[in-house]
Amino acid sequence: MPTLTALTLYPVKSCAGIPLRAAIVTRAGLMSDHIYDREWMVVDAEGNFLTQRDHPRMALIVPKIRLETLELRAPGMLRLEIPLGLPPPDEERLITVKVWDDSVQAYDCDDITATWFSKFLGIHCRLVRFHPEARRIASTSWTGGIEAPTLFGDGYPLLVISQASLDDLNEKLLVQGRAALPMNRFRPNIVIDGIGAYEExxxxxxxxxxxxxxxVKPCPRCRxxxxxxxxxxxxxxxxxILQTYRADPKIDGGLAFGMNAILLAGEDQILRVGQEADVALAF
Structure with missing residues (x-):
């Protein structure tokens, strides 16, 4: 029987994830302790999002959810504590930020936080938080017209990968004399074992x-x-290696690995590692 074998929450886009034993699944993605996946994001001076594509050191920023704060640690830096409570309306600092083609309003975190990120990444940048009144919707051309909200993810609230897909890629890497890769290189929210490679x-x-x-949509891979x-x-x-067998014409020849996904039913259900998963194929 297929099984849910891993859940990962990424509080800050493109920073380290938090492995979870259980998480609430919402239409906007996974949630734990009232923190949503990709609820925070690092932006440059113009409000454009930053990722590991250009700033790989972001992988070293490790979040941890505390009782009243989101704790961030990074090598050579003092611990940073970000309050989980939202600022009162008279203290809001709002800026417009951009994620791909979407522009949304976000809370601007304080100057101390901006200095912390700027020092570690070596670029003038700030941390922002998704505003609860902001609206960002996954492409309805892929969701079949369903309006699926997402926060600062690349475009969809969930990313699903099967363990067999990674195993298949790693077999090909090992044949080439290269090291196998861990699943965290592909940053899924949900990992399913017990189905065939690429069955997702x-x-x-x-x-x-x-x-x-x-x-709903194959995930095209970047750097x-x-x-x-x-x-x-x-x-x-x-x-x-993916170029030899995973170029997908549905995404203009992009190299597909994993599937972007949305929630159809079961808002606020608790997912737990070890649960059985019923995978219904489309043919």
């Missing part, structure tokens, strides 16, 4: 407990899988 590509739905998740998430160093990229 053909899933009409994935039912876990009372939640029904629908994969981030070349970043060692433990060291922040850029090494050999698996894209040359």
């Amino acid at each position: 590509d053909f899933a009409a739905s994935i039912a876990i407990g009372g939640a029904v998740i629908k994969p 981030i899988p070349a970043v060692d998430q433990a060291t922040g160093e850029v090494g050999p990229s698996p894209l040359d």
Whole structure:
């Protein structure tokens, strides 16, 4: 029987994730302790989002959810504590930020936080938080007209990968005399074991407990899988191997690995590692 084997929450876009044993699944993605996936984001002086594509050291920024704060640690830096409570309206500092083609309002975190990130990344930047009244919707051309909200993710609230897909890629890497890669290089929210390699590509739905998740779009891969998430160093990229068998015409020849997904039913259900997953194929 297919099984949910990993859950990961990424509070700050493109920074380290938090492995979880259980998480609430919402239409906007995973949530734990009232913190949503990709609720925070680092932006440059013009409000454009920053990622490991250009700043691989972001992998070394490690979040931890405390009782009243989001704790951030990074090598050579003092611990940073960000309040979880939202600022009162008279203390809001709002700025417009951009994620790909979307522009949304966000809370601007304080200057101390901006200085911390700027020092560590070596670029003038700030940390922002998604505003609860902001609205960002996944592409309805891929969701079948369903309006699926997302925060600062690249475009969809969930990313699902099967363990067999990674195993298949690693077999090909090992044949080439290269090292196998851990799953965290691909930064999924949900990992499913017990299905065939790339079977998630053909899933009409994935039912876990009372939640029904629908994969909607193959995830085109960029340079981030070349970043060692433990060291922040850029090494050999698996894209040359993926190029030989994972170019997908549905995404204009992009190299697909994993499926972007939305929640069809079961808002606020709790997902737990070890739960059975009922994967219904679309054919």
